[in-house]
Amino acid sequence: MKARVFVTLKNGVLDPQGKAIGHALNGLGFGSVGEVRQGKVIDLELNETDAGKAKAELKAMCDKLLANTVIEKYEIELKG
Amino acid sequence: MKARVFVTLKNGVLDPQGKAIGHALNGLGFGSVGEVRQGKVIDLELNETDAGKAKAELKAMCDKLLANTVIEKYEIELKG
Amino acid sequence: MTAITPEMVKDHGLSESEYQKILDLMGRTPTLVELGVFSVMWSEHCSYKSTRAHLKKLPTKAPWVLQGPGENAGVIDIGDGDAAIFKMESHNHPSFIEPYQGAATGVGGIMRDVFTMGARPIAMMNALRFGEPSHPKTRHLVSGVVSGIGGYGNCMGVPTVGGEVNFHKSYNGNILVNAMCVGLAKADNIFYSAAKGAGNPVVYIGSKTGRDGIHGATMASAEFDDASEEKRPTVQVGDPFTEKLLLEACLELMATDAIIAIQDMGAAGLTSSSAEMGDKGGSGIELDLDKVPQREANMTAYEMMLSESQERMLAVLKPGREAEAEAIFKKWELDFAVIGVTTDTRRLVVKHKAEVVADMPITALSDEAPVYERPYQPREPKGGDVSFDKSKSVLASLKAILAAPDMASRRWIWEQYDNSVMNDTVQHPGGDAAVVRVHGSSKALAITTDVTPRYAKADPYQGGAQAVAESYRNITAVGGTPLAVTDNLNYGNPQKPEIMWEIVAGIDGIGAACRALDYPVIGGNCSLYNETNGEGILPTPAIGGVGLLKDVTKMATVAFKRQGDVVIVIGETKGHLGQSIYLREIEGREDGPAPRVDPALEKKHGDFVRGLIEQSRVDTCHDVSDGGLLVAVAEMAIGGGIGASIGVAGLPEPIPFWFGEDQARYVIAAPFEEADRIIEEARAAYISVAALGKTGGDRLVLEDSNSVSIAALKAAHEGWFPNFMSGEEIPMTN
Amino acid sequence: MKSAVIVFPAANCDRDAKVALEQMTGQAPAMVWHQDSELPDVDLVVLPGGFSYGDYLRCGAMASQSRVMQAVKAHADKGGMVLGICNGFQVLTESGLLPGALMRNAGLKFVCKPVTLSVEETQNAFARHYEKGQEITVPVAHGEGNYYADEETLNRLEGEGRVVFRYKGNPNGSARDIAGILNDKRNVLGMMPHPERVVDPVTGGTDGRALFHSLIETLS
Ligand SMILES: Nc1ncnc2c1ncn2[C@@H]1O[C@H](COP(=O)(O)OP(=O)(O)O)[C@@H](O)[C@H]1O
């Protein structure tokens, strides 16, 4: 099974990179762009067929390594 | 409207980060993890209500700035 | 088996006559794999077919040269059993397409060239040329290249200690990214690439092979046009983490005596490394591609032979030492595989899935590679108009020049490079040459890269000679004895006679200067076809020089250090304004002849100045280059935060005096009594010398009348780069 | 004083740390491989600077999970001294030995230059040879040194006298100009600037020496 994990900065944590992207987009003439935030996406192949187990495993991976929960939050998406 | 853009390395392009993450996860005992690829996710607020126009704009942003299409590909997701 | 069509031959960048030669050498139609192998081995990048005949004329020997051109890097003896190993290489085309990864992999590649010889890299330099600042791509390219160089070098833990940067419209569509690596080894433990002997295991180490940059080597030799930006092939992605492990693992293996030969897989990967190792060793090589660690499924033999995946090495071990080597690479979590064996057939034989997919004489790939005596057409060196507006203010011009794109401080760049890791950087970027201590000793290497492309355009011969002379001066100015150089010859399309002449004359100029200065060329790299839509770049023969300071505590720096020092110029100032920064920045013209280099005078003045530094009589020194005398003095004042009052009685023409770019000059500063003695000694040696004035205060005062504050000069000098880049796009790292 | 330097793959300042310790203590530190599960009997453990695991994913994240970190945690729990420099500081926050996190520099660029620090607290094993309020020059070299913690944590750090070094001229956007902090037991120090690069006058100054002197005095 495949999974996708999103790791993004928590609300309230400043994201200078996102801000710079927004600024650059505005500068390039994309005037409609408002706030921009950047995060990470991690695509994983899992040798696991049980969705429940996969989710639990992914959660453990996020807590242990993939996200730093002091500043980041994560979402998990299973892709069949 | 809100949009999410994924920028990931094209298939076949070496992803050192993904490789290292996969290796680390295996090392932590997550034995079911196979290939891992890491990319960027960019969340944008757009001052635009027309989905078609938004898509076209986002595509232009990706081509111009958000992705380097020599090595990266992108996906666009509108979130209403 | 795939039949070879004329289109395929053409797609491989081979001419009809080259293909005919292949047919003759093989005695049959080549397989596709063989055609691919020929195409990369016979490419300009690997075979030097346009330049080989001319490069032979360069002086390459001196008693201290342990290895000249022909190996992965050159080696010099620096005493006490120590050797310095260095090389410079270009990554121009990939960096234009993908500036971050292009520059990063350029750094990785040159580091491998140096550590494959047994050296630990201790310093990196980068010589960069970008298009005009106003060109829409320039900022993006500067940003990407600089963060790519930093990204790779910083992660490797090797300090990046200097370089050079120019902006010029001739690079608008073809930037230059030349990286230099300097390493240290023990003179009796240097590793070469000659795969001597038969029956020895050929091992693959490092990263897995993917479909990266296939045909990169041929791309690096093909001209750019607008369309190629579209159909560009994949650029490699660098993995500095793996390279760092590879470095440590290789050095660990090198501490044993298991290695017969070793070489990095650079351009044309497995093909060129195996062919070159077999060629140098006078042996044959048999490879079994099924054993090659592969990153992707279903890779073909063609792809594996031509892949340019990074962070890989090929080695030949003594028989029976495989397990020992494997244990080291396993410890560092790197791939290791025995993929072949040396033979006595002098043939390169490649097997894949139990089939022989290539079987070719190795000499066909090396000795028999085409060599061209391309026709060249001399152009009169540029003469012409050096008139100027005599009413312009000298100090206002100085301020403008200090803030010009080619002259402004490069701090914005070097602060993005870790320039002090390894704890041996004694002179950081910003001086004439970087100085890096030989770890655990009191001696140090002085390192610099130089070339003034506008001179080389006006007069390719003088331009080549001047690059060498400037590098000699920069090393001398810190107190180093110049020992040897590596070159990076960046030119346009050699099939155009006027460009071929730039190349030939440039090499002649370099050769003449190196010969006269006892400053041999121990390695180099050619990057040709640097053109966009038929317009060549300025000829850019970059010179990377290395020198030795026996006692690093005697090193001189640019900055003024005391109030009341006498400011002295060594060398004659005639006021040569041709091709000067002054003419370009203030008069808006790139005009006139390039300054002439007199190597004998360079040597004489250099020896004199170096002697003063070595005797601890002078600790403040700057060579005079771009911008001329007043710019040199201003840089010394800015560096020390101390002003000066200078002038020369009865100057007929202040502008050429202060801004002329005559060669063979240095500015030094010394306390009064010492200064007196120095002037006397110079006169006695028939060296042109003049006292310009005294350090002191916080302003630069000219002829007792006009003055400008050092703070204002500093603001102008430091301001341009950050201001220019503040409109920058976000650096696209992870 | 007996010391050890942890060797993470690509934490490339391990040699610098070793040389500085050797120079300052007259004794070579033990070099401990990241996969070892035990530490030798030492007073001080140094987590050096560099790019452990290439700084991939997040700086210090993978190193914080390596086997040797269990032993480092145990050493710290027993009151043993731990010094994390640059990447080492990142490893300490990632592993929870120090609060907060180190984020990408606000300027988004790697920054290498000498910076001025003020010594804020001297009542600890790492800084007692400095004077309170003393200004010292120490180089930084990092891309992610922007210290972040929530307000409450920041207040606590300041209130408990655990901010040891502060930037004068913040190079990375760090909260409250924080350059180095202690844990609550004051035996673990993490700092972004590199004191080991300023122990030799030939290569940039000697302002880092007092830190090592402090440790030597405390530990011997
Ligand atoms: N790309 C770069 N990276 C690092 N340092 C650089 C770079 N370009 C220039 N520098 C540094 O800036 C200083 C001035 O450069 P330059 O004007 O080329 O010196 P010079 O005229 O003495 O050859 C030198 O110390 C040089 O090493």
Ligand SMILES: [Mg+2]
């Ligand atoms: Mg100079």
